[in-house]
Amino acid sequence: MKPGTGESPNAARRSDTSRRAILRAAFDLAGEVGYGRLSIEGIAARAGVGKQTIYRWWPSKGAVLFDAFLLLAEDSGGSPALPDSGDLEADLVAVLRATVDELNDPRYDAPMRALNTEITHDPELARLYSERLDEPMRALKKDRLRSAQRIGELPADLDLDVAVDLIWGPLMNRWMLRSGGLTGDFAERIVAAALDGLRRR
Amino acid sequence: MKPGTGESPNAARRSDTSRRAILRAAFDLAGEVGYGRLSIEGIAARAGVGKQTIYRWWPSKGAVLFDAFLLLAEDSGGSPALPDSGDLEADLVAVLRATVDELNDPRYDAPMRALNTEITHDPELARLYSERLDEPMRALKKDRLRSAQRIGELPADLDLDVAVDLIWGPLMNRWMLRSGGLTGDFAERIVAAALDGLRRR
Amino acid sequence: MKPGTGESPNAARRSDTSRRAILRAAFDLAGEVGYGRLSIEGIAARAGVGKQTIYRWWPSKGAVLFDAFLLLAEDSGGSPALPDSGDLEADLVAVLRATVDELNDPRYDAPMRALNTEITHDPELARLYSERLDEPMRALKKDRLRSAQRIGELPADLDLDVAVDLIWGPLMNRWMLRSGGLTGDFAERIVAAALDGLRRR
Amino acid sequence: MKPGTGESPNAARRSDTSRRAILRAAFDLAGEVGYGRLSIEGIAARAGVGKQTIYRWWPSKGAVLFDAFLLLAEDSGGSPALPDSGDLEADLVAVLRATVDELNDPRYDAPMRALNTEITHDPELARLYSERLDEPMRALKKDRLRSAQRIGELPADLDLDVAVDLIWGPLMNRWMLRSGGLTGDFAERIVAAALDGLRRR
DNA sequence: ATGTAATCGAGACGGTACGTCCAGTCTTGAC
DNA sequence: GTCAAGACTGGACGTACCGTCTCGATTACAT
Numbered sequence: 001m002k003p004g005t006g007e008s009p010n011a012a013r014r015s016d017t018s019r020r021a022i023l024r025a026a027f028d029l030a031g032e033v034g035y036g037r038l039s040i041e042g043i044a045a046r047a048g049v050g051k052q053t054i055y056r057w058w059p060s061k062g063a064v065l066f067d068a069f070l071l072l073a074e075d076s077g078g079s080p081a082l083p084d085s086g087d088l089e090a091d092l093v094a095v096l097r098a099t100v101d102e103l104n105d106p107r108y109d110a111p112m113r114a115l116n117t118e119i120t121h122d123p124e125l126a127r128l129y130s131e132r133l134d135e136p137m138r139a140l141k142k143d144r145l146r147s148a149q150r151i152g153e154l155p156a157d158l159d160l161d162v163a164v165d166l167i168w169g170p171l172m173n174r175w176m177l178r179s180g181g182l183t184g185d186f187a188e189r190i191v192a193a194a195l196d197g198l199r200r201r
Numbered sequence: 202m203k204p205g206t207g208e209s210p211n212a213a214r215r216s217d218t219s220r221r222a223i224l225r226a227a228f229d230l231a232g233e234v235g236y237g238r239l240s241i242e243g244i245a246a247r248a249g250v251g252k253q254t255i256y257r258w259w260p261s262k263g264a265v266l267f268d269a270f271l272l273l274a275e276d277s278g279g280s281p282a283l284p285d286s287g288d289l290e291a292d293l294v295a296v297l298r299a300t301v302d303e304l305n306d307p308r309y310d311a312p313m314r315a316l317n318t319e320i321t322h323d324p325e326l327a328r329l330y331s332e333r334l335d336e337p338m339r340a341l342k343k344d345r346l347r348s349a350q351r352i353g354e355l356p357a358d359l360d361l362d363v364a365v366d367l368i369w370g371p372l373m374n375r376w377m378l379r380s381g382g383l384t385g386d387f388a389e390r391i392v393a394a395a396l397d398g399l400r401r402r
Numbered sequence: 403m404k405p406g407t408g409e410s411p412n413a414a415r416r417s418d419t420s421r422r423a424i425l426r427a428a429f430d431l432a433g434e435v436g437y438g439r440l441s442i443e444g445i446a447a448r449a450g451v452g453k454q455t456i457y458r459w460w461p462s463k464g465a466v467l468f469d470a471f472l473l474l475a476e477d478s479g480g481s482p483a484l485p486d487s488g489d490l491e492a493d494l495v496a497v498l499r500a501t502v503d504e505l506n507d508p509r510y511d512a513p514m515r516a517l518n519t520e521i522t523h524d525p526e527l528a529r530l531y532s533e534r535l536d537e538p539m540r541a542l543k544k545d546r547l548r549s550a551q552r553i554g555e556l557p558a559d560l561d562l563d564v565a566v567d568l569i570w571g572p573l574m575n576r577w578m579l580r581s582g583g584l585t586g587d588f589a590e591r592i593v594a595a596a597l598d599g600l601r602r603r
Numbered sequence: 604m605k606p607g608t609g610e611s612p613n614a615a616r617r618s619d620t621s622r623r624a625i626l627r628a629a630f631d632l633a634g635e636v637g638y639g640r641l642s643i644e645g646i647a648a649r650a651g652v653g654k655q656t657i658y659r660w661w662p663s664k665g666a667v668l669f670d671a672f673l674l675l676a677e678d679s680g681g682s683p684a685l686p687d688s689g690d691l692e693a694d695l696v697a698v699l700r701a702t703v704d705e706l707n708d709p710r711y712d713a714p715m716r717a718l719n720t721e722i723t724h725d726p727e728l729a730r731l732y733s734e735r736l737d738e739p740m741r742a743l744k745k746d747r748l749r750s751a752q753r754i755g756e757l758p759a760d761l762d763l764d765v766a767v768d769l770i771w772g773p774l775m776n777r778w779m780l781r782s783g784g785l786t787g788d789f790a791e792r793i794v795a796a797a798l799d800g801l802r803r804r
Numbered sequence: 805a806t807g808t809a810a811t812c813g814a815g816a817c818g819g820t821a822c823g824t825c826c827a828g829t830c831t832t833g834a835c
Numbered sequence: 836g837t838c839a840a841g842a843c844t845g846g847a848c849g850t851a852c853c854g855t856c857t858c859g860a861t862t863a864c865a866t
Contacts, residue, residue, distance in 0.1 A: 013816055013858070035322050041847055050818040055849065117318050119378055121236050126379040134380055155401045161381065162371075162390045163399050169371030170363075176377065177320055178327040179335055180362065189363045197398025198364050200356045214837055242826055251839040256828065415832070415842055437724050443821055452844045457823065519720050521780055523638050528781040536782055557803040563783065564773075564792045565801050571773030572765075578779065579722055580729040581737055582764065591765045599800025600766050602758040616811055616863070644852055653813040658854065 009056055021047035022054055023068040030065060030111035038114060040064075062118025062125045069115055070132060079137060082144040088153050089195055091144065096171060096187035103175045103182055116176065138164055166194045215258070222248035223255055224269040231266060231312035239315060241265075263319025263326045270316055271333060280338060283345040289354050290396055292345065297372060297388035304376045304383060317377065339365055367395045411458055423449035424456055425470040432467060432513035440516060442466075464520025464527045471517055472534060481539055484546040490555050491597055493546065498573060498589035505577045505584055518578065540566055568596045617660065624650040625657055626671040633668060633714035641717060643667075665721025665728045672718055673735060682740055685747040691756050692798055694747065699774060699790035706778045706785055719779065741767055769797045 025046035030038050040061055044051045058064045073079065083091045102108050119126045141164045148154040154163075170190050174180050226247035231239050241262055245252045259265045274280065284292045303309050320327045342365045349355040355364075371391050375381050427448035432440050442463055446453045460466045475481065485493045504510050521528045543566045550556040556565075572592050576582050628649035633641050643664055647654045661667045676682065686694045705711050722729045744767045751757040757766075773793050777783050 010815065010858095013814095015817070018817075039847055040849085044818090048818080050816095050820095051849080052819090052851090053817065056816075113321050116378070117321060120314050120318060123379060129378070130380055134378070152401060154399055158399060159390055159394075162387070162394050165371040165375060165381070166367065166391060166394050166399065169374040170366040171370070173370035173374045173377075174366060176374075177317070177330070177335070178324060179331055180366070186363070189360055190367060193360075193363050193367050193398075194395070195398055195400040197394075197396055197400075198355055198359060198367065199396040199398075200353060211836060216838070219838075240826055241828085245839090249839080251837095251841080252828080253830085253840090254838065257837080412841065415840095417843070420843075441821055442823085446844095450844085452842095452846090453823080454825090454845090455843065458842075515723050518780070519723060522716050522720060525781060531780070532782055536780070554803060556801055560801060561792055561796075564789070564796050567773040567777060567783070568769065568793060568796050568801065571776040572768040573772075575772040575776045575779075576768060578776075579719070579732070579737070580726060581733055582768070588765070591762055592769060595762075595765050595769050595800075596797070597800055597802040599796075599798055599802075600757055600761060600769065601798045601800075602755060613810060616809095618812070618862095621812075642852055643854085647813090651813080653811095653815080654854080655814090655856085656812065659811080 014057065015053075018047065018049050018053055019057070020071070022049055022064060023071045025049075026064045027068040027072065027111050030068075030114040031107055032110075034110055035114040035117055038065075060118070060122065060125070062115070062122050063128075065111070065115045065118055066125060066129060066132075068111070073133065079140055082140055084144060084147050086151070088144070088148040089191055092167060092191045092195075093184075093188050096167070096191060097184040099168075099171065100182055100184055100187050103171075113176070141168070163194075167191065216254075219248065219250050219254055220258070221272070223250055223265065224272045226250075227265045228269040228273065228312050231269075231315040232308055233311075235311055236315040236318055239266075261319070261323065261326070263316070263323050264329075266312070266316045266319055267326060267330060267334075269312070274334065280341055283341055285345060285348050287352070289345070289349040290392055293368060293392045293396075294385075294389050297368070297392060298385040300369075300372065301383055301385055301388050304372075314377075342369070364395075368392065416459065417455075420449065420451050420455055421459070422473070424451055424466065425473045428466045429470040429474065429513050432470075432516040433509055434512075436512055437516040437519055440467075462520070462524065462527070464517070464524050465530075467513070467517045467520055468527060468531060468535075470513070475535065481542055484542055486546060486549050488553070490546070490550040491593055494569060494593045494597075495586075495590050498569070498593060499586040501570075501573065502584055502586055502589050505573075515578075543570070565596075569593065618656075621650065621652050621656055622660070623674070625652055625667065626674045629667045630671040630675065630714050633671075633717040634710055635713075637713055638717040638720055641668075663721070663725065663728070665718070665725050666731075668714070668718045668721055669728060669732060669736075671714070676736065682743055685743055687747060687750050689754070691747070691751040692794055695770060695794045695798075696787075696791050699770070699794060700787040702771075702774065703785055703787055703790050706774075716779075744771070766797075770794065 022043060025043045026038075029042055029046055033042070038061065040051060040054055043049075043061075043064065044054055054064060058067065082095055085091055103112070115129075119129050138161075142160045145154060145158070145160050145163055149156050149158065167190065171182075171187060174186070175182050180186065223244060226244045227239075230243055230247055234243070239262065241252060241255055244250075244265065245255055255265065259268065283296055286292055304313070316330075320330050339362075343361045346355060346359070346361050346364055350357055350359065368391065372383075372388060375387070376383055381387070424445060427445045428440075431444055431448055435444070440463065442453060442456055445451075445463075445466065446456055456466060460469065484497055487493055505514070517531075521531050540563075544562045547556060547560070547562050547565055551558055551560065569592065573584075573589060576588070577584055582588065625646060628646045629641075632645055632649055636645070641664065643654060643657055646652075646664075646667065647657055657667065661670065685698055688694055706715070718732075722732050741764075745763045748757060748761070748763050748766055752759055752761065770793065774785075774790060777789070778785055783789065
């Protein structure tokens with residue numbers, strides 16, 4: 001897979017060593033110094049690279065960060081399918097618990113916040129993010145839901161996009177705004193509520 | 202109500218004119234120039250105020266922005282209770298549709314993104330936000346849900362915090378990440394799904 | 403005497419410590435690293451000053467250098483009158499020999515070359531230089547020549563500006579272009595030739 | 604005649620088209636954008652040439668500029684002898700007036716200032732300049748003075764180098780520093796003063 | 805005529821410095 | 836003591852060039 005942000009200059013001559021050093025430095029620095037102190041200058045220095053090499057290939061700090069996540073996804077061999085034990089609720093709880101653990105790991109929390117911030121303020125980046133990172137993940141999630149539809153656990157006419165948002169939205173929102181503890185228990189409750197609904201029956 | 206961010210100097214002598222000018226300028230500038238170009242210097246210049254007056258009373262740009270929202274909430278007379286027609290679903294859809302409209306209004310969208318960004322990267326500010334803005338709103342939301350419990354529309358043992366997150370989380374998450382169209386229709390689907398659950402019954 | 407390059411901002415609040423540190427650093431660096439490596443950034447670093455403080459008060463690197471020479475002239479109490487022993491030729495030779503020694507001193511050679519280069523390419527700076535440094539020196543030179551006129555050593559109708567150029571011009575030109583050795587002997591010959599003329603009599 | 608700056612690589616394969624384009628571009632750009640904005644990159648672009656082609660054949664920007672003047676001198680068929688009407692003063696005035704006109708022509712003024720600046724800061728280039736451009740000119744000037752010696756207009760034991768410096772030095776110095784108007788009248792006065800001497804007789 | 809070696813235009817690279825903007829601190833004089 | 840004003844050190848911005856390097860593609864020489 002190619003870097004996500006479009007390449008105008010003579011990409012054939014591009015130094016892959018520098019590219020990787022930059023993305024690595026961007027991700028690491030985001031984790032170490034935080035979003036506020038994350039600078040192009042710092043990334044260039046850490047990567048042992050001229051600033052121009054960054055400006056030549058990326059339009060913004062956010063684009064670098066985005067590619068850093070993209071590289072991470074590639075290097076980790078892409079995302080595997082969600083577990084499918086036949087019990088949707090158990091599988092979802094397992095996945096969300098893992099997500100909670102990741103979000104609570106400062107090694108990942110800080111860079112993700114940095115990327116999310118950039119996405120928030122850059123619609124073009126948001127589009128790229130949606131297309132390159134969110135959609136593939138969303139597809140895997142929908143696959144699992146479709147499997148549940150197949151065995152009759154979920155209704156056949158369910159709007160899968162709404163379903164995904166209903167399950168993952170509350171978690172991500174609570175993480176971003178720190179509006180409450182981000183625990184496995186919370187994940188469990190959200191899954192249960194999403195599946196069974198709030199309404200009395 | 203006093204500004205939200207703790208005040209050490211002699212607050213008695215504080216100029217309310219300057220305070221309001223600063224908060225007004227902060228909110229307006231956030232909307233006009235966006236988060237990236239929002240600067241203390243710019244706020245001071247727009248408010249016709251010395252920079253020191255800002256640094257004297259607020260610890261960070263985010264704190265100013267936070268107080269700007271607080272002022273807005275005060276000036277608009279605080280938040281009224283959620284509508285209670287006896288039909289929970291209809292009321293929630295109405296409220297979420299209004300929220301959608303607000304989030305789609307660039308006049309509010311930009312400052313809210315700016316504030317959210319600051320909250321994301323500043324746990325102390327997140328605490329304040331939670332306490333001063335989110336909790337009061339959340340209380341009103343819970344009041345409406347409790348009313349539904351009283352008439353048996355919702356189960357008595359429902360975890361109201363989870364319920365609120367389930368209803369509002371997907372909306373806010375989609376708004377922040379622009380991961381899909383933010384429409385009244387989406388609001389409607391989310392409410393329906395949240396109330397009835399995804400699971401086939 | 404005030405700095406030579408016009409001051410627009412609120413000069414009353416100007417830090418004299420920083421001003422002097424900058425001018426000192428500029429002069430010293432010009433001598434140490436040479437014109438080619440003389441940078442605003444380097445001056446600021448050496449002076450322990452923000453770059454903006456230089457940009458706030460001087461329009462160009464040349465203007466800083468110019469003020470550095472101006473400060474030097476002030477601090478050394480201004481230029482004293484040329485010696486007047488009654489023997490014009492001897493006095494001129496003495497003065498030009500001293501000039502030769504100064505021009506051969508690397509401590510002064512490099513900064514002067516730097517300043518001359520800036521003057522060469524900046525007419526406004528050339529005007530300032532002429533007015534603030536060259537003219538006062540030229541006045542002293544003319545005074546000495548006038549004294550010689552008074553005792554009949556020089557004709558009363560002599561064009562003193564041409565005379566000064568004739569005496570000092572060859573020396574400065576040879577220095578700048580290194581078109582020959584810059585020695586006391588050369589100074590002597592120039593003075594003799596200028597006074598007696600080339601023509602056979 | 605070969606370019607003035609020594610050539611190590613295989614000069615036989617050198618592209619004369621590129622060489623001329625570079626020198627032409629250097630001279631023209633010096634005149635158009637001035638010394639401060641004259642860059643190797645700009646010369647290469649203007650000449651339609653790779654940067655390496657410049658770095659391969661010249662050690663510095665000044666060397667390129669120097670060769671540009673050398674090419675100019677070659678192309679204009681070298682310098683002709685100075686006029687010799689039998690009246691030294693008249694001939695010198697004519698020559699210096701022509702020089703004044705050239706120095707006042709912005710087409711030549713700017714590149715010459717650029718070259719002089721490089722010479723000022725590069726002793727090796729100064730040596731080359733002296734050897735390749737100044738000496739040949741100086742030889743012509745001395746020839747004219749020798750002719751005057753032959754007819755007894757100038758003393759036989761005159762130091763011709765001092766004489767040349769005395770006549771041309773004041774003019775060049777005034778030009779470089781803009782320390783006064785550069786007019787034909789000034790040239791005339793200098794010639795008269797240089798020939799007759801300042802001293803009363 | 806054909807290999808081979810150097811030059812060519814092009815342009816990416818690690819860097820330095822530019823001139824600007826802003827952060828956050830400090831000082832001044834008016835109130 | 837607070838205020839508007841604004842100078843101060845410091846540091847990042849995004850740009851322009853530096854001088855080096857590598858890439859194919861000519862191009863001219865020696866076989």
